[in-house]
Amino acid sequence: MVEGMSLEGSFSSDFKENDKGVERRRRKPPWGCGRLSKLEMELRNPAVSINVPTDVITGILSRLPVKNLVRFKCVSKPWNSLIDGSYLSNLQLRRSFTSNANIKLLLDIYSEFDEYKAYSVDFDSLDNLEELPRPLSTTSFGVSSRIFGSCNGLLAISHDEAGIALWNPSTKECHYPPKLTIGDMYDEIILGFGYDVINKDYKVVQMLSSGKLVMIYSLKANSWKRIKDCPYEITFHVSQDGSVHWVGVGNDKDDDARVNDDARVIFGLDLGIEEFHQLPGPESDISYKNFGYRSVGLLGGSLCVFRVIYHRDNIVLWVMKEYGVMESWTEDFYVSRDECWQWCTYYTRAISYSRRGDRVLLEDGGRPRQPAWFNLDKRTREVVDIPGAPKHFNAIIYVESLASARPGNH
Structure with a gap:
């Protein structure tokens, strides 16, 4: 059995005394296990006598609340590496989706002091209200900020002047992509956020409602690039759940569609090949x-x-x-x-x-x-009543996760 993360023990088995003093005894990998991976070597603590396999430790950690895991990062460098790694992050996320656990409801509230505040509650019970340090919270007259996407525990926030932020409310990690300006006085800016499963990359989409100037931000590359224009004019969009889809009209729209702002086409953007497709x-x-x-x-x-x-x-x-x-x-x-x-x-x-x-x-x-x-x-209709929270708010569903908002591999 491959040795993994150690829980407790003593120094006695790993040191020996000779005429030159105390020297460290070399420990060999268990018979038949082959070469240990870099992570396993880091997780092996030679100062202990009781060992637990790495996969067992990882399985245990994947069942713990994200807040606890964040605190455990300071235990040691090996623990920090494990909790920061993509393997544990993906395992914890899969368990949450499979069991429908760790689901949170985020309340995005505009206060009377030109400031947005964010709170979260457990989705099932609608209790345990907690205020969160929302990025891009300060606004002014004519300047707005909104959460436009939620995917795998990451939230995407836009601000008319400051740009965009990618934020994990569970770990408090936040990243600000390079600011991009593609404004047009006659066109609304359309935003989307989702996960590219092919390239394992989080991506932000920004374009004009006319379908022109389509830009994609890659968190892995930490850069923007332009792709082909969208063949549809977007008349209505809601993208707060990692679903990069919109409704609108095609380029062959008739006059009635233009006047009535009708949306008769459902279409999406494949983030892997970065092409639009109609559904x-x-x-x-x-x-x-x-x-x-x-x-x-x-x-x-x-x-x-x-x-x-x-x-x-x-x-x-x-x-x-x-x-x-x-x-x-x-x-x-x-x-x-x-x-x-x-x-x-x-x-x-x-x-x-x-x-x-x-x-x-x-x-x-x-x-x-x-x-x-x-x-x-x-x-029947029943207004959501959360003790201690205002009745009016924008609601966003997210899952507690270790998903990283930092540029790089995901």
Whole structure:
């Protein structure tokens, strides 16, 4: 068995005395284990007599809260290397997703003093309110800051003047990419954030709503580069969950689409090959010009989108069970303002299912926003009430993780 991280012991077995004094006794790797990796060599502590395999220690650590792991980094250099490494980070993240654990709800709140404040609570219980040191929190008149992406425990924040920050609220680590300016007085700046599984890299997307000047930031390379323009004009976007998808109209849009700001195309950006692609929408017997899409995102790990039927004051949530397959679109539920919503339903956003799956957390289209639970069976609405927190806030789901915001390998 390969020796791993040591827990306790004494110095007696590793030193011997001779006529020249005390010298260190060489220890050989256990028979049959071959060469030890660099990490295993670092984790071996010759000053102990009881040893535990590295994979056992890693498995134990992957089950601990991230806050504890951050504190353990100061135990020793080997522990710091292990906790900072990608292997433990990925293992801890996989366990969290598999068990649906360590999920947090972040409350992004604009205070009356031109400042944003961030708080987090446990998603299941909605308690243990904790204030977090939010980056890019200070604003002024006409200057805004918002969290526009959440992926694997990293949050992406934009600021009209200061640029962008990538922030891990669990480890408090933060990185500021080089500032990029592609402003246009007639175009809105569109942002996206996600993970490139091919190159193991976190990427930020910034472009104009017209589809021009598409720039991609690579955290691994810590640099921006321009790619081909987007073939669609973006009319509505919600990217707060690592889903780099939008809705809009194609270059062949008709005048009605331009005037009504209709979004009839669902499309995404493949961060691996850095190319845009269109996705098939749900089948419908509704006239093509009588509906539009809103609020594309992820729900329960699947792509979802709200579809608006004009002249009706309700919206229907569709979920794509198998990515890219039109037949897998499933009508999940609908929301009516007359029934349970007090604001315009056009800008409702689905955030997450409850653990039991009988409710879905929605964010309404009002200003300020007010998240609420929508009961799928009873069709009732219950405003989220968190003790000690304001009722109005922008809601973001994230998972506690060790994901690094530093440039380099991930």
